[in-house]
Structure formats: C-alpha cells, structure tokens
Amino acid sequence: MAPLCCSSSPIFAFSFFSFFASVFLVSGQRQLVLDSAEQDSLYEVLHSINPSIPWRSIFPDDFCSSAPHGVVCDDFSNQSDAVSSQPDSVHVTELSFGYVSDYSDNPPCSPNSTLNPLIFTSFKYLRKIFFYKCFTETPASLPNIPSGFGSSLEELVFIENPALIGPVDRIIGNFTNLRRLVLSGTGVSGNIPESVGDLVSLQEISLSRNRLSGGVPLNLTKLEKLRILDLSYNGLDRNVPVSIGNLTELLKLDLSFNGFSGEIPDSLGRLQSLEFLDLSFNRFGNYGVPLFLADMPRLRDVYLSGNSLGGQIPRIWENLGGILGIGFSNMGLVGSIPASMGMHLRNLCYLRLDNNKLEGQVPEELGLLKNANEINLENNNLSGRIPFSAQFRTRIGEKLKLSGNPGLCFDEKQNFPKKGNSRLEQFKLCNNTGIRG
Known part of the structure; x- marks a missing residue:
C-alpha cells in the first residue's frame, strides 16, 4: 500500500504547507474518492488545529487527490478489509501536524489548537498520528480512546506539547500493531499502566519530560521487540525491576532525572545489545x-x-x-x-x-x-x-x-x-x- 499523496511545492508562505500534486485514483473506469464522512471529519480536525485557515476553500475537492503535506491516503481497492464494507476505497492513513522543517511542512498549528476526538473515531485506517508543538498554550485534554480504534495504528507521536494534559492511561489503547509510542514534553500525568505490556509490537516507548509518577510496570518486560525505553525527566520512583534485564533487544535505556532508588540491578548486564545507558540523577x-x-x-x-x-x-x-x-x-x-x-x-x-x-x-x-x-x-x-x-x-x-x-x-x-x-x-x-x- 504505497502512499498516494506526496509533497509538492508550497502554495502560500503564510501557512507553511504545500499542496500535493493532483493524483486521481482510478479503478477500472471509476475514480476512487475519500468517503464523504471521512472527508468532513478531516475538515473538522484541520479546523481544530488551525481555525484561521479556510480549509474547505483551499481544499474543496477530494483530499486524496489534493491534500496538504502531512495528510496521506492509501488505496485499499485491491484488499479485503473487515473494517470497510466498500470493496473499492481510499482512506486517510497518516495525520501529521505542526511545523518541523522546510522538508516536513505539515499543516501549521495555532496557539489555540485543540485535540479533536474525531481523530480517534473517524479514521479507522490510521497508521500514524503526529503532533509537534501544537498544544502549547490552550489546555488540550487527552480523550478517552474507544476500544475499537487503532487496530492499524503503528506510530502515536506527541512532541513538545506542554498544554496536552490528562492521565497517561487514556492514550494506552488497544493498539496491537503500535510500534512507536512517543509522548515527550507534555503535561500528561499519572502512573504508566500495566496494559502497556500488552502492546507486544512496540519497538519504542519514549515518555520523557512529562509528569508521570509511580514505578516501571512489571508487565513492560513482555515487550520482547522493544529497542528504545526512555522514561527520563519524570517523577518516577521505587526500585528498577530486575526483570527489565529481559528486554534483550534494547539499544537505549534512559531512566535519568527521576527518583529511582535502591540498587542498580545486575540483570541489566544481560542487555548485550545496549548502546546507550543513562541512569543519572536518581537515588541509587x-x-x-x-x-x-x-x-x-x-x-x-x-x-x-x-x-x-x-x-x-x-x-x-x-x-x-x-x-x-x-x-x-x-x-x-x-x-x-x-x-x-x-x-x-x-x-x-x-x-x-x-x-x-x-x-x-x-x-x-x-x-x-x-x-x-x-x-x-x-x-x-x-x-x-x-x-x-x-x-x-x-x-x-x-x-x-x-x-x-x-x-x-x-x-x-x-x-x-x-x-x-x-x-x-x-x-x-x-x-x-x-x-x-
């Protein structure tokens, strides 16, 4: 399923994003278009991210034919899918918001951006959700994610969003295919839930610079594919579990700037692939x-x-x-x-x-x-x-x-x-x- 939307040249400097080149999806003699309900939800999400931009006027046509950078659609016309009753269809598979660089000029966020819960209800084919410096002033609460959402999600990334608040267990959904979970520089709080250990496809957990408390969940050691574990700059405490030495695929372990105490477990010596170890500024x-x-x-x-x-x-x-x-x-x-x-x-x-x-x-x-x-x-x-x-x-x-x-x-x-x-x-x-x- 190759992405059908790729970046083109910028169309106006004020918004820092670009049109996608027009690409028409054709199956036989029929042009495939994004479902109208999904398209309406996308307008609503874009409006919540930056209400100053007239999204419906700039993008009046099918989003999967012409879209801003950061909105990616894929063609599912040759696949059987239990989620969709349409045999020939296209769907939004990536949503990325917030200016990162001139090469990733995603739809720009405004100081008053809000997190629209439609993201977690209307896009059942999403593989990637990405927010960079979008929720910086106006508080944005994490929604309760429905249990039926996220079967396709592979990346869930929030970076430098200090006004994003709510208990961390709201964002740990039933994401069976999730590979990256990144919440860095947010106001998210609470204990890391044991259910994170059920996300067996995870390769990266980066929960740095938040307001987390409690200890490292014992269930975490079920994540046999985990390569990055970064829990730095939080309020975590207690002992580091001996069982963390079972994460033998780890390349990076960063528990710095917390309140961990006791002994650094010798079991960490089993992490034969480890390249980066930071346990600084704790209470060992x-x-x-x-x-x-x-x-x-x-x-x-x-x-x-x-x-x-x-x-x-x-x-x-x-x-x-x-x-x-x-x-x-x-x-x-x-x-x-x-x-x-x-x-x-x-x-x-x-x-x-x-x-x-x-x-x-x-x-x-x-x-x-x-x-x-x-x-x-x-x-x-x-x-x-x-x-x-x-x-x-x-x-x-x-x-x-x-x-x-x-x-x-x-x-x-x-x-x-x-x-x-x-x-x-x-x-x-x-x-x-x-x-x-």
Whole structure:
C-alpha cells in the first residue's frame, strides 16, 4: 500500500504547507474518492488545529487527490478489509501536524489548537498520528480512546506539547500493531499502566519530560521487540525491576532525572545489545559503579552522575573500547583514576569525573585520548603533574576542566600560560618530584 499523496511545492508562505500534486485514483473506469464522512471529519480536525485557515476553500475537492503535506491516503481497492464494507476505497492513513522543517511542512498549528476526538473515531485506517508543538498554550485534554480504534495504528507521536494534559492511561489503547509510542514534553500525568505490556509490537516507548509518577510496570518486560525505553525527566520512583534485564533487544535505556532508588540491578548486564545507558540523577546509592558494565561490549554511552554510588572506579575497561561518553559526576567516588581508562577507551569523546573525592595523579594515558573533546576533572583531590600536552589543550580548549584540584601543577616545559586563561593560570610550577611548588 504505497502512499498516494506526496509533497509538492508550497502554495502560500503564510501557512507553511504545500499542496500535493493532483493524483486521481482510478479503478477500472471509476475514480476512487475519500468517503464523504471521512472527508468532513478531516475538515473538522484541520479546523481544530488551525481555525484561521479556510480549509474547505483551499481544499474543496477530494483530499486524496489534493491534500496538504502531512495528510496521506492509501488505496485499499485491491484488499479485503473487515473494517470497510466498500470493496473499492481510499482512506486517510497518516495525520501529521505542526511545523518541523522546510522538508516536513505539515499543516501549521495555532496557539489555540485543540485535540479533536474525531481523530480517534473517524479514521479507522490510521497508521500514524503526529503532533509537534501544537498544544502549547490552550489546555488540550487527552480523550478517552474507544476500544475499537487503532487496530492499524503503528506510530502515536506527541512532541513538545506542554498544554496536552490528562492521565497517561487514556492514550494506552488497544493498539496491537503500535510500534512507536512517543509522548515527550507534555503535561500528561499519572502512573504508566500495566496494559502497556500488552502492546507486544512496540519497538519504542519514549515518555520523557512529562509528569508521570509511580514505578516501571512489571508487565513492560513482555515487550520482547522493544529497542528504545526512555522514561527520563519524570517523577518516577521505587526500585528498577530486575526483570527489565529481559528486554534483550534494547539499544537505549534512559531512566535519568527521576527518583529511582535502591540498587542498580545486575540483570541489566544481560542487555548485550545496549548502546546507550543513562541512569543519572536518581537515588541509587552505596553499591558502587556496577561491574556488569564490563559485560556490555556494544555500550557507547554510560551516564550515572548524580547518584550516591560511592566506591572506586573499577578497572573494567579492557573490552569496552567502543565507549564514546562517560558521565560519573557527583557520585562520591574515591581512590584514583585508573590508567586503563586512557589505555583502552581510545574512542572516548566525553569524560566527566568532576565533583567526587578522587585523589592521586591524573594518568598520563588520558592525554592520549585523541578523540576527546571534553574532560572534566574539577573539584576532586587530584595532585601532581598535569599530563596534557599543549596540542591536546589547544584542541580541547575550555572543555579541559581541572579547577578545584589545588594539588595539581605543570612543568615549565609544558608552556602553560600564566595569564589569560582562567582555568590554567591558577596552577603553579611543579618541582623535580612532580609536586606543586
């Protein structure tokens, strides 16, 4: 079922959208047109999104022959479908609203956009619903979605809609074919319902920057196809379920900026495909940096900052050469920085170990990180010679952060400027033993 509507050139700049080129759907000698009831519902939905645009005047003909970008129809004339009694038919399959870019000039939303419940009752063939920055001022409540809606829906996406409100369980319908569930930057609240685990086709759940509370539903671990789980920036708490380690297809797990507590479960080590792990700024405590990280060879980013994990930085980096980013700030870490981090993490771009209780010298091996663009070691108890070359310092510039370590010093041959660099002029020359003079 290839889409029958594709973008054309813009017809007027004010509305930021374009006509589709006229495409006539013909079966034998008969032109297929959108059902009149479905077309009337589409007019109503467009009016609720932006009442300042005369939609019926601009698009007086069949929407599936000429439509704004973001409204897509498909031809179902050669398919048997239990939902429709019409043997030859076309239907709306995608609705996308809100300006994203010049290449996706969807129908523009107004400050007073409302969420019309007809979206969830009148378009039984919808595969995609997309709203970007549409509900920003006037409160828009999530409707109760009828149980018979959504059998074809594959993507349900709301991004940057802070005025969208209502309990999250209203939007978790009987979407048996749903692959993407994205509610990001909304006013949606409440507990994530256990019924989300019944949406067995889900590959992405992104519920970041909302007002969610409670814990991670245990039923979530039934989603064997899940590749992205992002619950960041909410009010979630309790322990992270051990069973989350059963989501072995996960590529990204982001639980940051919540109130999760207890121990980071060792079962996460079973996530052998995981590339991105962010558990930062929760309440995990007193268990140290998890050793299971050594068993995750595909890991590219790991962020644990803002948890009171304590302990030393483990020497687990030998098989983790693909890591690009490490965030271990403000974790109560003690001991020294392992030289093995610089030896094995040759692709490392970002390293934050600031605001801990680390001591000892800065390993010379960190100066061999050719791809590094930020290293932050501020506010520890580090001492001895600063090992970074002039070339290294020039490349990173102000992103090399060492202040708050009064025991650090530099060799005269390193040619550190004594003035003009607020981050470096604080350090004194080392004596022959490498101790600050």
